[in-house]
Structure formats: C-alpha cells, structure tokens
Amino acid sequence: MLSVHDKSPLTTATTLTSWARAIRKSLDAAGVDSAALFAEAGLDIAALGDAQARYPVARTNRLWQLAVAATGDPAFALKVAREAGVLSFHALGYSLVASATLREAFKRLIRYFRVVSDGAELRFGCDGDTCHYAIAATGDGHAPIPEAVDAFAYVVVRLCRGLYRRDHAPLEVRLMRPAPADPTPWQRAFRCPVLFDAAENRLLFAAAAFDAPLEFANPELARQNDEVAARYLARFGKLLVRERLRAVLIEQLPRGEPSQDRAAEALHLSSRSLQRRLADEGTRYQDVLDELRRELATSYLREARHSISEITYLLGFSDTSSFTHAFRRWTGVAPSRWKPG
Structure with missing residues (x-):
C-alpha cells in the first residue's frame, strides 16, 4: 500500500471523490463488496460523503484495477462513466x-x-x-x-x-x-x-x-461557476500561477484596473516573482488579464442585460472608450456591434 508520507510527484496527484463514488455505485450494482475494495485500495469510504474531498490518484488507480478484477469486466470503466455525469x-x-x-x-x-x-x-x-x-x-x-x-x-x-x-x-x-x-x-x-x-x-x-449554439447556454451561470472553480483551484499548491492569478483578478476587476503589483501582493509574491513564474508557464500578466477580460466581456454581452458602461465598470476599465478600444482589439468589432458566434 502507498504511504501517505510519500510526496513524490507520482503519488501527490489527487482527484475528486466523484470517480470513486461512481465506481462504488457500479460495484454495488454488480454485486461486489465495494467497501472491501475501498479498504484494500487504502481509501476512506466515508470521504465519499464530502463533496470537497479528494483521493490520491495512485490509490484511485488501485481501486480501478481491483474493480476490474472483481467484476471480471475489462470494460467496467464505461459503466462507471454512466454513473459519473459532469x-x-x-x-x-x-x-x-x-x-x-x-x-x-x-x-x-x-x-x-x-x-x-x-x-x-x-x-x-x-x-x-x-x-x-x-x-x-x-x-x-x-x-x-x-x-x-x-x-x-x-x-x-x-x-x-x-x-x-x-x-x-x-x-x-x-x-x-x-x-x-x-x-x-x-x-x-x-x-x-x-x-x-x-x-x-x-x-x-x-x-x-x-x-453550434447550445440549448442550455447560460453565460451568467457559467461565469459564476467559473469563479467558484477558480477559487477552488486557488487553494491547491500545485495550481498553475496563471490560474491563481485569474482567481485574484476576478475579485479585483470591479475595483478598477488591477495592477501587476497589486495582483502579486494578493498571491503573496513579489511582482518580479510573478512575472518569472508566468514566463515559466509561457504567458505574461497582460496576456492573462486580456484573456480574462475578453471572456467576461463576451459573457456579459451574451446576457444582454448589462449596458456598455456597466460592463466597463465590471471589467475595471476607466472609461467606455478604453473598453471599446480593447474589445475592438480582441474581436475586430465594437461591443455594440458584437454578436455571439
């Protein structure tokens, strides 16, 4: 069994318990003692009741292998996928x-x-x-x-x-x-x-x-859950700095133009360290800021309930002309003429 003190890269990866929950349902449906397999894989089955809980990937992999062996079904994972909706x-x-x-x-x-x-x-x-x-x-x-x-x-x-x-x-x-x-x-x-x-x-x-446009599209709901996902990710030490930065910028934008110094301070980094770590990930502060603003702008425009001046404020621009200029640079058209693709 893997030691909980093993901190090598291959054993510190984690996954939501959602997969294990779906594996358990499929095992139970197949008449297999799921609790015994969880114990053999070194997984605390009680954690399945916590939507925030995570299991080590290495031990979840062991559960996968035990499940396939116990059911005798090489395609067992396809059945699990039917239980593990998005x-x-x-x-x-x-x-x-x-x-x-x-x-x-x-x-x-x-x-x-x-x-x-x-x-x-x-x-x-x-x-x-x-x-x-x-x-x-x-x-x-x-x-x-x-x-x-x-x-x-x-x-x-x-x-x-x-x-x-x-x-x-x-x-x-x-x-x-x-x-x-x-x-x-x-x-x-x-x-x-x-x-x-x-x-x-x-x-x-x-x-x-x-x-093709999707029937259940809801830009506001998507954006709100993006923010929840970003905050969730920000709690992980292995998270890429650009994702942690996005979470910070989402909070800072309505308060005005977020500077790199202010964002770095919120991430407990120096501005130079933030710049260096973003470069290691192949991006820059301005690129992350522009990408986030573009995504939020198109999301607000799809909702069709925010005025251009309101969107300007929500994205931290000083005035509508600055927002319009940036939007033209991103999309080739003014915000007032943009239409969802």
Whole structure:
C-alpha cells in the first residue's frame, strides 16, 4: 500500500471523490463488496460523503484495477462513466452544462480540469474540419491508466450528446490501452471506429459541431461557476500561477484596473516573482488579464442585460472608450456591434 508520507510527484496527484463514488455505485450494482475494495485500495469510504474531498490518484488507480478484477469486466470503466455525469465535477460541471458552444465547453474543461484531477493533462484544438481532444501524461510524468482514460473519454462524449445532439459521435477514438478480446463495448459506447494500441489517447470530432449554439447556454451561470472553480483551484499548491492569478483578478476587476503589483501582493509574491513564474508557464500578466477580460466581456454581452458602461465598470476599465478600444482589439468589432458566434 502507498504511504501517505510519500510526496513524490507520482503519488501527490489527487482527484475528486466523484470517480470513486461512481465506481462504488457500479460495484454495488454488480454485486461486489465495494467497501472491501475501498479498504484494500487504502481509501476512506466515508470521504465519499464530502463533496470537497479528494483521493490520491495512485490509490484511485488501485481501486480501478481491483474493480476490474472483481467484476471480471475489462470494460467496467464505461459503466462507471454512466454513473459519473459532469454535474458531479464540482462547479466545473455546471459551467460545462451552461456553456454557449461545445468549443467553449471544451476550453473550459481544459482550463479547470484540475478541479477534477491533476493526474492527467488535457489538450484540445481544431485543424480545418477536425477537432481533437487528447488525454495525456502530466509534465511530471504521471500517466493516466487505461480505465481512467476510458471513463473520462466516455464522459466527454456523453457531455457532447447531452449538450449538442443525442446521436453525436466522434469521428474516431484512439486509445493507448491494449486491444481487448472483445472491442464491442467500446464501439457501442463511442459509436465510431475505436483504435487500440495507439500512440496516444485522442478523440477526433467533426469541427462543424463545435460552434453550434447550445440549448442550455447560460453565460451568467457559467461565469459564476467559473469563479467558484477558480477559487477552488486557488487553494491547491500545485495550481498553475496563471490560474491563481485569474482567481485574484476576478475579485479585483470591479475595483478598477488591477495592477501587476497589486495582483502579486494578493498571491503573496513579489511582482518580479510573478512575472518569472508566468514566463515559466509561457504567458505574461497582460496576456492573462486580456484573456480574462475578453471572456467576461463576451459573457456579459451574451446576457444582454448589462449596458456598455456597466460592463466597463465590471471589467475595471476607466472609461467606455478604453473598453471599446480593447474589445475592438480582441474581436475586430465594437461591443455594440458584437454578436455571439
């Protein structure tokens, strides 16, 4: 059993108990003693009652493996995914459901994935007619196990079906896991060609679906839950500085133009340290501020209940001309002429 005192990068990654809760439901449905498996994996089953609780990824991985062995079902993770809807993913789940488009939802998922787990890295992008979504190892070398990849990939596909169209399916799914004796459960779940023994875990989608307006879009609800997710992430020591900075800026913007010095002070850093750590993450203070302001501006405009002067105030600009100039730089049009894509 892993020691709780082991602080190596591969054992300090954590995940919401949501996955374990879904694993337990699936085990119980299969007639397996879930409590015994939790104990064998070194997990406190009582923590499932705490929505804020987290388990070590290494021990959750052990639970996955024990569950597959106990059920004798190589595709067990696909059943777990049906129990682990996105609304179990803290505030992030509600932000995803309220997103305006699938593209916005996927970008949100990338940004706040550490709410769910810091044991994997997500990547998303579009190239021509195709969008790709990858589940990869983290920078410190933690690679998600096949069961976790199966479950999360299927949750993502189910998210698309819930928000966009029930018959939506990827063009292709590539999984690094060894080919199973019977690939039917994966083919039935994803409803597309599934390639095993692949070089990476990647889902390919038709790009046309990613900018279609979604029925349950609610910019205000999405923004409010983004703020909750950002504050939640800010409590984690491993959190990227740019995400901690976003959480600080969300609070500071309505009080006027947030300076780098003031933001650094709120993060208990010197301005120079903040600048250096952002550079290590491939960004700058002004880039983070501009990105956040652009996202908030388009969110407020979608709501159509804020005046331009109110949005100017909420984003910390000194006057409407400064906001209008910045908005033109971001989008190519004035705020009064902008229309949701």
